[in-house]
Amino acid sequence: MHRLSPRKPDWDPVAHWIRSKLLRDVRLLWILWGLVLFFVLDKVLLPIAVGSWNIDGGVRSWCPDLEALQVGLISFPFLSFYFLRLDHTLAEIWDGLASTGVFPDDEFQRIRGKASEAMASWWWTGASLLLTVAGGLLAYFELWQRKLPWWGGGPVPADWWGPDWLYDTFAWSQRVLAVLLVCYISYALAQIVLREFGTMYQLHRLLHDLGKAIEVRPFHPDDAGGFGAIGQHTARFTACLLILGLFIVMGSLLPFFRSEEAAAIVNTRLFWSWILYLSVLLLVYRYFIHEPHSCMTNARDRAVLKITEQIEELLKRKNTGSREDDAEQLSALKDLREWNMKNWPRWPIRAPLRRYLEVAVVLPALPSIARTAYDIVKELAA
Numbered sequence: 001m002h003r004l005s006p007r008k009p010d011w012d013p014v015a016h017w018i019r020s021k022l023l024r025d026v027r028l029l030w031i032l033w034g035l036v037l038f039f040v041l042d043k044v045l046l047p048i049a050v051g052s053w054n055i056d057g058g059v060r061s062w063c064p065d066l067e068a069l070q071v072g073l074i075s076f077p078f079l080s081f082y083f084l085r086l087d088h089t090l091a092e093i094w095d096g097l098a099s100t101g102v103f104p105d106d107e108f109q110r111i112r113g114k115a116s117e118a119m120a121s122w123w124w125t126g127a128s129l130l131l132t133v134a135g136g137l138l139a140y141f142e143l144w145q146r147k148l149p150w151w152g153g154g155p156v157p158a159d160w161w162g163p164d165w166l167y168d169t170f171a172w173s174q175r176v177l178a179v180l181l182v183c184y185i186s187y188a189l190a191q192i193v194l195r196e197f198g199t200m201y202q203l204h205r206l207l208h209d210l211g212k213a214i215e216v217r218p219f220h221p222d223d224a225g226g227f228g229a230i231g232q233h234t235a236r237f238t239a240c241l242l243i244l245g246l247f248i249v250m251g252s253l254l255p256f257f258r259s260e261e262a263a264a265i266v267n268t269r270l271f272w273s274w275i276l277y278l279s280v281l282l283l284v285y286r287y288f289i290h291e292p293h294s295c296m297t298n299a300r301d302r303a304v305l306k307i308t309e310q311i312e313e314l315l316k317r318k319n320t321g322s323r324e325d326d327a328e329q330l331s332a333l334k335d336l337r338e339w340n341m342k343n344w345p346r347w348p349i350r351a352p353l354r355r356y357l358e359v360a361v362v363l364p365a366l367p368s369i370a371r372t373a374y375d376i377v378k379e380l381a382a
Helices: 013-022 027-049 066-098 105-119 123-144 164-213 228-252 260-319 325-343 351-362 365-381
Strands: none
Touching: 013 027, 013 066, 013 123, 013 164, 027 066, 027 164, 066 105, 066 164, 066 228, 105 164, 123 164, 164 228, 164 260, 228 260, 260 325
């Protein structure tokens, strides 16, 4: 049986090649890789080369504009790093759960092995490549055919320092690079979404198949009954979604930072972007939070039921004339029952992380709500 590697699984061949062959497994280079591609090269060096770089004056006149700078400096580099770490991040869930003793070892290892085999399947790469092709076609028709504000092209500027052919080469290179980068980020996003959804299903099967055999550890140091590995991953994935939400937020605020004509290009897709974002959040809550919560609550109810049965038995003995030490035992059982009802861990995420998740979910929606309110007030005042 193929077992999940406890350290460094290499499920995705593209991420593995970039990590080990191109970046030599240096973690710092994993971070710099996306920053160099999406910001330094695409948003700084090539725009400077064609003379379109300009961040003087008002924000609305910046080239590249504020949205492009945010995407190149924050969103896409972060998503690239998350993609390169994805295999290891998902493996850490299973490693964390294996060390807690919450699940019967034999059954857990069986399900874990099936999860590893599924993650190593060629299907994930094939489906991601199809979405990469779709992203490349979108980039061709949306980016290549349309001149973005920070691209060169057209007449050679009067202050151009080189030959005309070199200017045309730089301007053409910007379009080629844009298509290649969209293909790369499309593949990364496809891998992230598909493998995260696959992990949701595998955890669903784990909790469903083992069911009553699961033993929650109320005093486990992860402060989540032994389910802390799921909570930690939920926080990481939510951070990834928060970065995607930031990308959508910038689209919502585009009318403030770009011309209305430029902003109209993305407004038609903004609604569906929010629908997709909220749908993914609901799935994250359903499989990473609610299902473990239900499992932990059921375990508490089983524990409380056993204590309740012992209490009822003692009460019966008391009514028929019991030993004197039964009263002391009854009091201890009542205290234990009360403690379980109040303190039993019922969430896979400790309290500070839960507050972080609440903020992460609400924060991206605030600018869009403010923008909608502004438009409504503007319409009423007209």
